[in-house]
Amino acid sequence: xxxxxxxxxxxxxxxxxxxxxxxxxxxxxxxxxxxxxxxxxxxxxxxxxxxxxxxxxxxxxxxxxxxxxxxxxxxxxxxxxxxxxxxxxxxxxxxxxxxxxxxxxxxxxxxxxxxxxxxxxxxx
Ligand SMILES: [Cu+2]
Numbered sequence: 601x602x603x604x605x606x607x608x609x610x611x612x613x614x615x616x617x618x619x620x621x622x623x624x625x626x627x628x629x630x631x632x633x634x635x636x637x638x639x640x641x642x643x644x645x646x647x648x649x650x651x652x653x654x655x656x657x658x659x660x661x662x663x664x665x666x667x668x669x670x671x672x673x674x675x676x677x678x679x680x681x682x683x684x685x686x687x688x689x690x691x692x693x694x695x696x697x698x699x700x701x702x703x704x705x706x707x708x709x710x711x712x713x714x715x716x717x718x719x720x721x722x723x724x
Pocket of ligand 1: 674675706707708709710711713714715717
């Protein structure tokens with residue numbers, strides 16, 4: 601009887617180790633894909649402003665642009681670059697080619713401060 605218990609124990613150990621290693625390799629793959637992700641440009645919107653008066657990105661670099669509504673419902677546009685984000689499209693990968701200063705504004709009528717809800721994007 602003893603050897604049966606022993607071999608069951610060994611099998612359990614091998615299975616346990618297998619699951620453990622699988623988890624670790626999955627986690628490593630996740631971490632690798634995260635670190636591979638390029639620079640991000642995050643706009644955090646509240647009533648009635650964006651979290652920064654201006655944002656800066658480097659020209660020619662692929663950037664993941666995202667919009668987070670911290671308070672209220674807002675949508676945004678980077679004027680002249682055809683970049684629009686809202687509740688349905690919360691992020692987009694964009695390569696900013698032309699250096700310059702672009703206006704960013706809210707494009708969803710969100711309340712009394714809507715017209716003043718503006719920021720700037722500087723592409724360097
Ligand atoms: Cu608005």
